Amino acid sequence: MDIHITARQIKLHPKIKEHAITELNKLNHYFNGILRCNVVLRQEGTSEQSKIVDVSLHLYGHDIVATEKSDNFYKSIDNAIIKLEKQLTKIKSKLQTKDKKRVRAVKGKL
Secondary structure (H helix, E strand, O other): OEEEEEEEOOOOOHHHHHHHHHHHHHHHHOOOOEEEEEEEEEEOOOOOOOEEEEEEEEEOOOEEEEEEEEOOHHHHHHHHHHHHHHHHHHHHHHHHHHHHHHHHHHHHHO
16 A cells, blocks of 8 residues: 655654554555555644544545544544545445345356
8 A cells, every 4th residue: 555645734754644544544454456555644723722634545446535633643644544444344345145146047047
């Protein structure tokens, strides 16, 4: 998986970047065909206000986007990963049911 992290109008701390990379690498457990991941970290208002994380995953034939806002970048990253896990499991289950239907159709013709 190719991971690109962008910080807009803020200076990105290396620990936040490391946390984002480790959490994103855990997504390979849910879906194996992730090609590219783009993460955008930005801040809205002053330093005490909300931190926003936009994560977009590019799969074979699908694009998934999750946006999360909280008072901390770590919380925002974790919540966005939870959203992506749900979306990936849904896509994976749909693909598996399609494959089962194709296999059953071929077996029925034999």
